[in-house]
Amino acid sequence: MTDHYPDKENGTKTRSSQPPRKKSPHVPFGDMRTAPWYGKDIISVRQFTSADLDYVFGVAHEMREMVERVGTFDLLKGKILASLFYEPSTRTSASFTAAMERLGGSVIPINEVTYSSVAKGESLPDTVRTLECYADVIVLRHKEVGSAAQAAKYAKKPVINAGDGTGEHPTQALLDLFTIREELEIFEGITVTMIGDLRYGRTVHSLARLLKLFNVRLNFVAPELLRLPLGIVQELAENGTPANYYEALSPELIARTDVLYVTRVQKERFENPEDYDKVKGSYVITPETLKQAKDKMIVMHPLPRVGEISMEVDDDPRAAYFRQMEYGLYVRMALLAMVLGKA
Numbered sequence: 657m658t659d660h661y662p663d664k665e666n667g668t669k670t671r672s673s674q675p676p677r678k679k680s681p682h683v684p685f686g687d688m689r690t691a692p693w694y695g696k697d698i699i700s701v702r703q704f705t706s707a708d709l710d711y712v713f714g715v716a717h718e719m720r721e722m723v724e725r726v727g728t729f730d731l732l733k734g735k736i737l738a739s740l741f742y743e744p745s746t747r748t749s750a751s752f753t754a755a756m757e758r759l760g761g762s763v764i765p766i767n768e769v770t771y772s773s774v775a776k777g778e779s780l781p782d783t784v785r786t787l788e789c790y791a792d793v794i795v796l797r798h799k800e801v802g803s804a805a806q807a808a809k810y811a812k813k814p815v816i817n818a819g820d821g822t823g824e825h826p827t828q829a830l831l832d833l834f835t836i837r838e839e840l841e842i843f844e845g846i847t848v849t850m851i852g853d854l855r856y857g858r859t860v861h862s863l864a865r866l867l868k869l870f871n872v873r874l875n876f877v878a879p880e881l882l883r884l885p886l887g888i889v890q891e892l893a894e895n896g897t898p899a900n901y902y903e904a905l906s907p908e909l910i911a912r913t914d915v916l917y918v919t920r921v922q923k924e925r926f927e928n929p930e931d932y933d934k935v936k937g938s939y940v941i942t943p944e945t946l947k948q949a950k951d952k953m954i955v956m957h958p959l960p961r962v963g964e965i966s967m968e969v970d971d972d973p974r975a976a977y978f979r980q981m982e983y984g985l986y987v988r989m990a991l992l993a994m995v996l997g998k999a
């Protein structure tokens with residue numbers, strides 16, 4: 657599909673570097689031009705209002721029911737996803753592939769960019785303009801902040817940001833929020849405590865920005881070196897979101913927490929390995945840590961974990977991190993269906 661997608665300036669897409677092509681009078685069979693996210697990129701959580709979130713979660717909920725009932729169905733039959741990963745991934749790439757295949761579509765996986773023309777020095781704009789000749793939607797993970805926005809500028813087809821360096825990871829934050837909704841049933845008045853690498857952890861950046869839309873209290877626990885970036889601290893303050901900053905996870909803090917969001921220290925982002933050594937293993941959640949916690953609270957983690965949550969916590973019903981991965985499938989199914997005009 658080329659010019660069927662609406663124009664980018666108004667939430668729509670144009671490509672400046674090419675002569676305008678004749679508009680197609682039709683959209684591909686079954687596409688809904690009126691679907692609110694049809695043809696749009698998903699680059700940042702800032703694009704979502706709370707009404708949008710209701711919409712995404714409503715569709716994700718339907719996806720869950722369909723998967724539980726029939727497993728796979730043909731909503732995206734004939735559609736192709738290009739899955740372009742310049743950084744390692746297990747869950748994000750596997751769940752996007754599973755999402756596409758459960759909806760009857762197919763995937764061009766480019767996970768090992770060493771074997772693609774990227775290794776020959778091809779630029780990101782050229783790579784995405786290549787892939788959109790073959791695919792209907794592009795999912796991109798890249799080490800540079802702003803890479804997804806750059807790819808979206810050049811691609812006419814929807815681009816979904818699957819993590820741009822230390823920037824954002826919007827689909828993870830959407831699935832994190834969906835997990836909270838499914839597990840706790842409310843957002844209003846809850847206390848979310850985020851702990852670990854708040855500086856480099858892109859999932860934290862996206863989730864904090866999304867939570868700002870609700871009446872929540874936020875606690876951030878990190879060693880000085882890994883504090884939340886000032887820009888996000890200011891965004892929260894300007895929004896009037898109650899936020900507190902700590903270096904230690906005290907029993908009192910745990911006792912007030914409804915969602916404990918644990919993150920990995922992002923070793924690959926450190927310029928100086930000695931700095932990593934100073935902060936690695938700063939916090940480890942054990943059954944002992946959870947002794948003071950409420951009965952109805954959850955422990956989340958975007959994963960992979962490298963020791964921040966001990967395996968003895970896994971059998972605690974409050975450990976939601978494995979269920980969180982499954983919710984990710986439904987949210988990614990919803991997002992693919994939405995940008996491809998099927999929901």
Ligand code: ASP
Binds near residue numbers: 825857858958
């Ligand atoms: N999987 C998440 C990410 O890609 C979290 C992590 O890697 O620690 O950002």
